[in-house]
Amino acid sequence: MSDLTLLTMHFVRRELRNRYLGSISGGLWALMQPLAQLAIYGFVWAYVFRMRAPGGDASPAAIVPFLALGVWPWNAFSEAITRSTTAIQDNAGLIGKVALPRWILVLATAAASFLLHGLGFCAVLLLLGLLGMHVNLLWLPVALFVFAQLFVLALGFAFLFSAVQVFVRDLSQVLAQLMPLWMFVSPVLYSREYLPAAYRGWFDLNPFSFYPEFLRATRLGLGGIGIQAAAIALLVAVVTLGVGYGIFRRLDPRFEDFL
Amino acid sequence: MTAAITTPPADNADLLIRTVALGKSYPQVFRPRDRLRALGKLLLGRTDIDSIPVLRDVSIRVARGESLGLIGENGAGKSTLLKLLTGVLTPSTGSVEVRGSVGALLELGAGFNPEYSGRDNIAMSAALYGLDGEAMRDKLPQIIAFADIGRYIDEPVKHYSSGMVVRLGFAIVAALRPDLLITDEVLAVGDESFQKKCVRWMEDYLDGGGTLILVSHSMYHIQKLCRQACWLREGVVAAAGDVFDVTQAYLAYHERKLASLTEARTISDQGVEFYLLDFTLNGVAAETPIFVDRGGTVRARTRVHSRDGRAPVVAFGIARADGTAVYGVSSEMDQVRPVAESSNVYVAEIEFHDLDLLPGAYSVKSHPMDSEGLRVFDTLERGLVVRGNSRELGLVRLQHRWNDVEPARNVDTRAVREARG
Numbered sequence: 001m002s003d004l005t006l007l008t009m010h011f012v013r014r015e016l017r018n019r020y021l022g023s024i025s026g027g028l029w030a031l032m033q034p035l036a037q038l039a040i041y042g043f044v045w046a047y048v049f050r051m052r053a054p055g056g057d058a059s060p061a062a063i064v065p066f067l068a069l070g071v072w073p074w075n076a077f078s079e080a081i082t083r084s085t086t087a088i089q090d091n092a093g094l095i096g097k098v099a100l101p102r103w104i105l106v107l108a109t110a111a112a113s114f115l116l117h118g119l120g121f122c123a124v125l126l127l128l129g130l131l132g133m134h135v136n137l138l139w140l141p142v143a144l145f146v147f148a149q150l151f152v153l154a155l156g157f158a159f160l161f162s163a164v165q166v167f168v169r170d171l172s173q174v175l176a177q178l179m180p181l182w183m184f185v186s187p188v189l190y191s192r193e194y195l196p197a198a199y200r201g202w203f204d205l206n207p208f209s210f211y212p213e214f215l216r217a218t219r220l221g222l223g224g225i226g227i228q229a230a231a232i233a234l235l236v237a238v239v240t241l242g243v244g245y246g247i248f249r250r251l252d253p254r255f256e257d258f259l
Numbered sequence: 260m261t262a263a264i265t266t267p268p269a270d271n272a273d274l275l276i277r278t279v280a281l282g283k284s285y286p287q288v289f290r291p292r293d294r295l296r297a298l299g300k301l302l303l304g305r306t307d308i309d310s311i312p313v314l315r316d317v318s319i320r321v322a323r324g325e326s327l328g329l330i331g332e333n334g335a336g337k338s339t340l341l342k343l344l345t346g347v348l349t350p351s352t353g354s355v356e357v358r359g360s361v362g363a364l365l366e367l368g369a370g371f372n373p374e375y376s377g378r379d380n381i382a383m384s385a386a387l388y389g390l391d392g393e394a395m396r397d398k399l400p401q402i403i404a405f406a407d408i409g410r411y412i413d414e415p416v417k418h419y420s421s422g423m424v425v426r427l428g429f430a431i432v433a434a435l436r437p438d439l440l441i442t443d444e445v446l447a448v449g450d451e452s453f454q455k456k457c458v459r460w461m462e463d464y465l466d467g468g469g470t471l472i473l474v475s476h477s478m479y480h481i482q483k484l485c486r487q488a489c490w491l492r493e494g495v496v497a498a499a500g501d502v503f504d505v506t507q508a509y510l511a512y513h514e515r516k517l518a519s520l521t522e523a524r525t526i527s528d529q530g531v532e533f534y535l536l537d538f539t540l541n542g543v544a545a546e547t548p549i550f551v552d553r554g555g556t557v558r559a560r561t562r563v564h565s566r567d568g569r570a571p572v573v574a575f576g577i578a579r580a581d582g583t584a585v586y587g588v589s590s591e592m593d594q595v596r597p598v599a600e601s602s603n604v605y606v607a608e609i610e611f612h613d614l615d616l617l618p619g620a621y622s623v624k625s626h627p628m629d630s631e632g633l634r635v636f637d638t639l640e641r642g643l644v645v646r647g648n649s650r651e652l653g654l655v656r657l658q659h660r661w662n663d664v665e666p667a668r669n670v671d672t673r674a675v676r677e678a679r680g
Contacts, residue, residue, distance in 0.1 A: 003389040010386040018374070098363075098370040098387050099346035167298035169291075251301055253349035256342075257286050258294060 004101065011108030012115065019112070030116040031123055034075055038124070041067050041189060054193050054222055068124050069219060070188040070212040073147065076117035077154050077208060078179045084109040084158035085165050085172050092259040102252055103159070103245070110158045114151045121147070143215060149237050150211050156240030159248040166255050187212050191222065207236050275359050275439050275470050276321040276344060282352035283339050284310035310351070314339050314494045317353070321487075323438070326471040328485035328502055330478070330509050335491040337474045341365060341443050344472070359438030359470075362388070364428050364445050373417035377408065377427050380416055384431045398434045405456075406430035421448050433460055439470045446480055458483065478506045497547045507580045507620040508548040508642045515546060515640050531636055533571045533627035536562040536604065538639040540623055548642025553618060557643060560608040561625040563597065572632040573597050573607035573625065577643070580620040585654050591632035615656040618647040 020029065045051045045067065046060035053066040087109040088095065088102060095102060125140070165171045183189075186208045192200050203209040210233035216222045287309040288294050297308050314336040321327050329337045342348040343355055345363040370387065371380045381402055385395040403412055406426045411419060419427070425448045432440060440461075446454050461484055465471055475481050481488060481502060488505035490497045497512075498505045538561045540549045551557055563571045576587035590597060590607055597605035621643045626635045 006389065006391055007386055010383065014372075014383065094370045096342075096347060097365045099361075100387060164298065167294045167301075169294075247302065250304070251298070254286075254297075254301060256348050258288065258297070 004104065007100065008104050008108055008111075011104055012111050015108050015112035016116070031120045034071060034117070034120050035124070037075075038064065038068055038071055041071065045189070051190075053220075054191050065128055065220060066191075066216065066222075067189065068128065069215040070186075072117055072121040072124065073150055073211045073215065074183055074186065074188045074208070076114050076121075076147070077150055077211075078183065079117065080110040080113035080151070080154040081157050081161065082172070082175055082179060083113055085161040085175055087158070088162045088166050088255060089169075089172075089259065095259065096256060102255060103248060106158050106162045106248070107155065110151070110155050114147070114154070118144070118147055139219060142218060146211060146214055149234060152241050153207060153237040156237070156242070156244035159241070159244035163248040163251040163255075166251065166258050182206075182208070191216065193223075207233070207240070273323040274320055275323055275357065276319065276472075277356045278317055278319050278344070278353060280353035281314065281317040281340075281343060281350055281355060282312060283314040283336075283343060283348060284312045284351045286310045312351075312494060314343070314491075317491075317496055319489060319496075319499070321439075321470060321472065323359075323470055324465075324468050325487060326465055326473070326485040328481035328488040328506075329472065329474045329491065330476070330481060330488060330506065331491035331497075336494040337491055338365065338443055340491065341441055341472070341474060345441055357439070360388075360435075361439045361441060362432040362435050362437030363441040364425075364432055365441070365443045371416045371424065371428070374415055376415055377406070377412040377419070378403075380427065381431055385435075388435055388437075390435070402427075402430045402434045405433055405460075407453075422450055422453070425449050426453055429457055429460075433464075436464070436469070439472070440464065441472045443474045444476065446475060446477065478510065482506055492547075504548075504620055504644050508644070511548070511580060511620075511622055511640070511642050512546055532566045532569075532629060533636040534564050535625060535627055535637045535639045536564050538625045538641060540641045540643060546641065548620065548644045550644045550646055551614060553614065553616070553645055553647035553649070555614055556610060556612045557614055557623065558608060558610045559623050559625060559641075560606065561627075561639065562600065563605045563607070563627040565603050565605060568602050569630050570596055570599065571605055571636075572628040572630060573605075574628055574632075574635070575609045576624045576626075577611075577616070578622050578624065579654055580622060580642075583654070585616070585621065589628065589632055591628070614645065616645045617651055617654060617656060618645050618649055620644050 042064050046063045051063065052060075053062040084106045087105045091105050094100070095105075121143075122140070125143075161171060161175065185202075186206055187203060192203055192209075192213070195203075203213075210225070210229065213223060214225050214230065214233075217225045286293075286297055288297060293309075300306075300308055317336075317340060319327070329340065331337050339348065341363070342365065343350055344357060345361055345365065346355075346357070347365070370384065372383065375383065378399075381399065382395060385398070390398070406412070406423075406429075408419075408423045408426055411423055412427075416424065416427075425445050429442075429445060429449075432442075446457055449457060458480065461469075461471060461473075465484070471484065473481065473484055485502050487500065488502040489499040490505050490509050492512075498508050537544060538559070541551070541556075541558050542560075543549050549557075559575050561573060561575075563573060565571055572589050572591040574587060574589035577585045579585060588609070595607075597607040600606050622640050623643050624638055624640045627637050628635055
């Protein structure tokens, strides 16, 4: 077990290094990119579309924490999935020469995304706290637990997609188109209330919906999340991981033949 | 197959590698659609994917302290076998059992990341072999000294020459000292002094009880480092056993192949009077050598095509693997006529019984000659290995006896010495 932990940590380090190898700003970029994204979305939403955060706070600045609680989970989730989809294919050279448990490659890629965006998320919360928002330290562990649960969900998709990608190379292209679509049908940049009442229920079918909604409900007091919804979300995450990993293991022995 | 596997359990305890009827097929995927179909079949748990076998029915066993050389032409399945042994590939049929730690150098720069420096790649390889930070720091100076690539150790591997990559890869494996070392044609890339260094290291490693599987096209390296050899030909084991027997059979096969290439041309070009249709030893037509116990029987049979329907003279000969002639005889010398099988085809068979050749590798040759027994038209050659243990010297056992000698008395040794000059 300690060997596998060592190997996993090694590949996470390698993944983080590979992303910023040769770039001057290095790991700082991980924080800068979502911050810039947040600033752009905030500007467009508050000043161009003149949208106000739900919950009665009419000041334009109130949209920023609302967006932050959607953008960070989504970035971690979508980046983990898109990057790990090619994790096996990108390491074909290594897989063909060294015997190693291949699932570590997928785990490390997904974990690296969550590590970076998780840290960015904490940094942004602290920043918002400094800017005068109320930061409840007791809430942070709850948020991190939900982040970990989101990681489980993402890992399930990552296993499934990385295995299928070995056989059908179109998958990563298709995902590049589908992920933005997925974002816009999720409560990332807006909330359920913005939809016509007839369509609001559809968000329940989207496994990602729970995460921004839970964070906003507990942090900003927007809407309510029942214990039942939380239990279902946890179950969905665990089942997704189980199914994804099961399919990955079934295809694993044939990877080398198709790479 | 199973009969060959049963051995006393005491022997099994020291077995590092055992493969049973091992086979590997690669799927046939020409169009993207085939990949989708293969995916669907695999998801449904079916295994009937169209595939091309590259390795069939390979059963080998390597015990601790043994050294096995793998030889064969390009595409014979050597690298596939190594990948199956290291667990990089999953077998299609049969099974592989590997015990102990395995260090593998498959192709160039096993798993190096070209963007990383040599030093970082050492750390990565160490992690792959399950070495943590501290054990790794202890070995680092040793690895850098063995690789001996100077300041390049801090340069990215993409700036390395292929020789430097091999140096680094070998240095890592050398420092790890695995129970079993598997190397694929790594010696060919290094320069002379590094090759010598590697060979010396491997000899030392073998003396220290290490186990080696070496793939090489250099028979010199194979014979120097390995005691056993296995010849793979088109995915099956063509011959396995003592390194000298197998390498000789392999080299002889190459000579025959080269010769038959040139012969085939002359026959079709000129339509010669006589040429050989086939040549079997004890009924075996394959070009792999046949094995005969000392004192056994060899039956050589050949079919000759005669352009004009005239009966040919057929000659048979035996030579040692290095070409030294042992014996030759023709049908004309013994006043025998080959049997006509049809108007243009003649058959001749000769039997050497109570074969008194000393153990070793030989080749049996067959030639058609014109009806007068003057001109040789064609040659086919087959390998013959005589098995047995003997410390006698030479090629054949001559009839002999040791006589009882009456000891001579009062001999003047000085007179004897003068008499002998």
